[in-house]
Amino acid sequence: EIVMTQSPATLSVSPGERATLSCRASQSVSSNLAWYQQKPGQAPRLLIYGASTRATGIPARFSGSGSGTEFTLTISSLQSEDFAVYYCQQYNNRYTFGQGTKLEIK
Amino acid sequence: EVQLVESGGGLVKPGGSLRLSCAASGFTFSSYSMNWVRQAPGKGLEWVSSISSSSSYIYYADSVKGRFTISRDNAKNSLYLQMNSLRAEDTAVYYCARVGGSYLLAFDIWGQGTMVTVSS
Numbered sequence: 001e002i003v004m005t006q007s008p009a010t011l012s013v014s015p016g017e018r019a020t021l022s023c024r025a026s027q028s029v030s031s032n033l034a035w036y037q038q039k040p041g042q043a044p045r046l047l048i049y050g051a052s053t054r055a056t057g058i059p060a061r062f063s064g065s066g067s068g069t070e071f072t073l074t075i076s077s078l079q080s081e082d083f084a085v086y087y088c089q090q091y092n093n094r095y096t097f098g099q100g101t102k103l104e105i106k
Numbered sequence: 107e108v109q110l111v112e113s114g115g116g117l118v119k120p121g122g123s124l125r126l127s128c129a130a131s132g133f134t135f136s137s138y139s140m141n142w143v144r145q146a147p148g149k150g151l152e153w154v155s156s157i158s159s160s161s162s163y164i165y166y167a168d169s170v171k172g173r174f175t176i177s178r179d180n181a182k183n184s185l186y187l188q189m190n191s192l193r194a195e196d197t198a199v200y201y202c203a204r205v206g207g208s209y210l211l212a213f214d215i216w217g218q219g220t221m222v223t224v225s226s
Contacts, residue, residue, distance in 0.1 A: 001168075032211065034212035034213070036151075036213075038151075042218075043201055043216035043217065043218055043219055044143075044151065044201075044213075044216055045216070046206075046212055046213060046214050049206070049210055049211070049212040049214075050210075055210075055212075055214060056214075087150065087151055089151075089212065089213070091211050091212055094153065094156070094165055095141070095153040095156070096153065097150060097151040097152065097153065098150070099150045100150045100151075
């Protein structure tokens, strides 16, 4: 099983600042990596797939990068609605999710 | 509108059974692989099971293998999860999710979830 490890567990950032979230795979997943956003009481929402392609309707302030085992989600200028939990997911071999990063207001 | 709506959750005793359903609308259900994902209270996301568009390929997480069965009825635009021998650790919100397609292999559409509670 491919293990996905996200860091940090919690990230405190002020609105308007940049947030950088990391995700590491225990073995290469190529570019088969997605990022999801989840707000309390809601289902996850797809943000990024293929490591760097934004899903339909996702603002340009969200960007993804990386390949192989190291991946990054960057939110360039945080808006109030961006404070949520973010999960990475590999789909190179079945599916596994990271444990999540909670992005909170500083 | 593309939509997935889960149903069938509830309270069940350990060792009991439950069948979840997911009704799809707004897209050609028979063309897409589907999945079940669960989330225990206050915890992260856990993939549970996948089924290909024609049911040819089915996969399970080790944690549910031998106890859960995924199936679909393309004529009814519905996905199912039969859960047997339920344990307390199966308590979670269960989501159905669509795989976006050949070029989008992530989960692009999610339902709102249905809560399953396993407790005596």
